[in-house]
Amino acid sequence: MKTKVYLDTSVISALFDERTPERLAMTSDFWSKLDDYEVFISELVLEELERANEQVRSKMFSAIKDFIVLKMSDEVEELAQIYVKQGIFPEKYFDDALHVALTSVNQIGVLLSWNFTHLVKLKTRRMVSIVNLAENIMPVEIVSPPEL
16 A cells, blocks of 8 residues: 655655755655655645746646645635644645645645745644644644655
């Protein structure tokens, strides 16, 4: 059985970001092992990618064409609101809360991100675990590509 992995937008964009060669290399390394995982993205990721530079946008959409797309739901929105109310994410970064909620509600298990400001950090992992436990929702591992 393959590990289920949700990719936030930062992982997809890193695959084409030559400004950070080391991160690009680590993302490419993960991409070369995609067959080991069941990969998910969401409608939110697609919306965020639409805002990307036109030159790279088509490459990003091509790279994700075979991934399973999760839909937004009331349950996802409500869980994201709880994350914000608990102080895990500022209201300004509600989309980050949505990425975690999409992963949690859909029982994905792993959220892959390069966002070290709001997602891939100890405080966020711990607080999300506490909220998910209180809400009777499966825990989520929030990690960066090299951690897989």
